[in-house]
Amino acid sequence: MYDVVIAGAGPVGLFLAAELALADCSVLVLEQDQEPASPLKTLPLGMRGLNAGSVEAFHRRGMLHELLEASGVDAARVGAGPGTQGPTAPRDVSHFAGMRLDAAGIDASAVSFRLPGPAMEGIMTSLDAVGTVLAGRASGSGAQILPGAGLEAVTQDGDSVVVRADGRDHRARWLVGCDGGRSTVRRLAGFDFVGTPPMFTGYVARVTFDDPQKLDPGFNLTPTGMYLRTPFEGHLGMMDFDGGAFDRSQPLTREHLQAVLRRISGTDVALDEVHLASSFTDRAMQATTYREGRVLLAGDAAHIHSPLGGQGLNLGIGDAVNLGWKLAATVRGTAPEHLLDTYTAERHPVGAAILDWSRAQVATMNPGPNAPALRKLLRDLLDTPDGTTHVFHRTAGLSHRYDLGSDQPLVGRTAPDFRFGDGTHLGDLLREGQGVVLDFTTDRRLRGTAAGWKGLIRYAAGPVSDDLGFGALLVRPDGIVAWADGHHPDPAAFRHAAARWFGEPTP
Structure with a gap:
């Protein structure tokens, strides 16, 4: 029996497989197509944009340079070249409803908690390039990829899921549907899929x-x-x-x-x-929940919308990064109670916001006698620094903040890529898929407390080039800040936050 069966060997399924295999889970990926290659995945029809948040996810798992090479992108383009620390502001902000925006209009000071690092900007790539990199990482980490395996049936009980594919039964503790907008897993497992009909x-x-x-x-x-x-x-x-x-x-x-x-x-x-x-x-649909028993959904299987703004692939990668470490901890038995429930709680609102972002663009582009007036108004607004900066925030994958129950403004956001004196970045410390506690204090007051989560949380201490006024932070394996404190951090508060996400410490 496998720990996890994943339906779909697209970028989302492969990224999730790599995350699970990194945590020593046994993973089987079932792919309906016999051959991964397709002219629809190569340039130009396979062209996709990865935003800054997705590029950062590749950086945090040590795949950035491989991705850049496969995509034909100069590493210096995103600040990833030797000795570089990244540009201070993005050079491309894409478009809204076909109206291109000038990156020079971005108010860089309004981009909160952003530090120079190897992954500062989005890139243009192709589905073929992304898939090649992720397939290599997933299979190289131990995941098994089975092509030509179309799903026929899904049954589950309290302990396992049985997936029938091309006449063979595959049993696993969990099943994740990453099989696209017309997901067979979603249909067979009985998920509700609701939304709005297409306009074009x-x-x-x-x-x-x-x-x-x-x-x-x-x-x-x-x-x-x-x-x-x-x-x-x-x-x-x-x-x-x-x-x-x-x-x-x-x-x-x-x-x-x-x-x-x-x-x-x-x-x-x-x-x-x-x-x-x-x-x-532009049909915009979303599953009402991303989990039904032992079956979960990610990527287009969980939500579909128009490709305007290039948010679909990025949304799916965000799902995989969020789900991977939580499902792995559940498989290993180290997850605190209800950890897996936070997947839907955190990712469903993000998906709903992207669907609305897509709907707004479609409404703006919809022809009609009032359309020119609406576009002119929006054009005027988007040409302001506030308008351009807002679009950048929304499309760069940097504006999402999960509600983790804290008033601290950094908690729930993607962590800044803090740089230590030896040149190590926070992203480098996340490569093994563990959480990281960053201790910038001189007395290393959290070292002993963090030792209770050996193998789950990595402790890193030392001065950084810019601590942004923090003394310590706890960063989840997906790069999200789970706890942050000032220059005199409270070990008891850290212990409480760590137990919430990683379970009680070992004696």
Whole structure:
């Protein structure tokens, strides 16, 4: 019997598998497709944006440089080059509803608790690059990946889950569905999936234009929809506000794509050939809970929305990082009571906020007689420093704060990447998937207390380049601050916080 079976070998399933294997859990990943390679995963159609929060997650598990290399990104681009400490402000803030924003407008002083480090910015990558890095890490850590294994049935009792895939039964203590927006696990396990219907059919395609000069580059909002031309030759994106009627209902022929493009662009542009095409909608749905007994959901299996703003992959990686250490502690028997319940409690509000962020963009782009006035108003607001900074906060993955019951403003947020005198960053200390207590005091008052969680919490002491006014912090394995105190930290308060997340100390 496995500790955990994961359905789906996409980035979310693979990241989760790597997290669990890092904690010595036995993991089986079932993937419906026989071959992981697909032209839909490579550039340009497989292009994805990883925000600063996701890049930081790769840094914290020692995968950043491998990811940058696979993505063709210069390490210095994100402040990860030798001897660099990272830029002081981001250089790209993406867009809102197709309206690009200038990163120079960001008020860097408003980005709270941010320190220079190896992972300062988001990057552009591809599903293929991310999957290759994560598959290597998961399998190299001991996870078993089984391709060509489509799910047929799921049954569970109080002690285990039985997953039937391609005529074989696989028993595990836990099952996690990471099998996408049309999740079989979600359906078979009886999760409720609720939300709002689509307003558009979206298209991404690689085509050959007869007369590409008729189409402007970048995002183009028109009276009938939106089209996008990227620097990749022949890369085309479109949004047709048809209520999602066409998605997957008919073949994506050259004639259909050309007709939609002409209607949206208002030109007589011609497509000579369609090499590859796919469709999607802005249907925004979310599971009401991420856990039903011994079955959990993560990534698109738990929530779907339009790809506007590139938040889907980042949201899923956040799920995997949050769930991984909690499920591993539950498997090992070291988790305090109800730890696994905090997965839904923490991640469901984040997912709901991203769905609303997506809905707001769709509403802004929806054609109609009042649309130009609404866009002009938003354009004026977004051009202010406050507006640009707000969008950056929301899209960079740095604004989330879990409610951990503390008034301390850093608790519940991603930890700053504190840098010690020898050049070690906090991110380096998190590579083994343990919690970390940072003690900046001269009397090392927390050393003895932290020893009670040997193997679960790593103790690190010493001066740092900037302690931000703190004397000590407890950081969870997912990089979230669980406790913080001033220059005279209370060992009893630390002990209470550590017991909440890591169980009672050993004698």
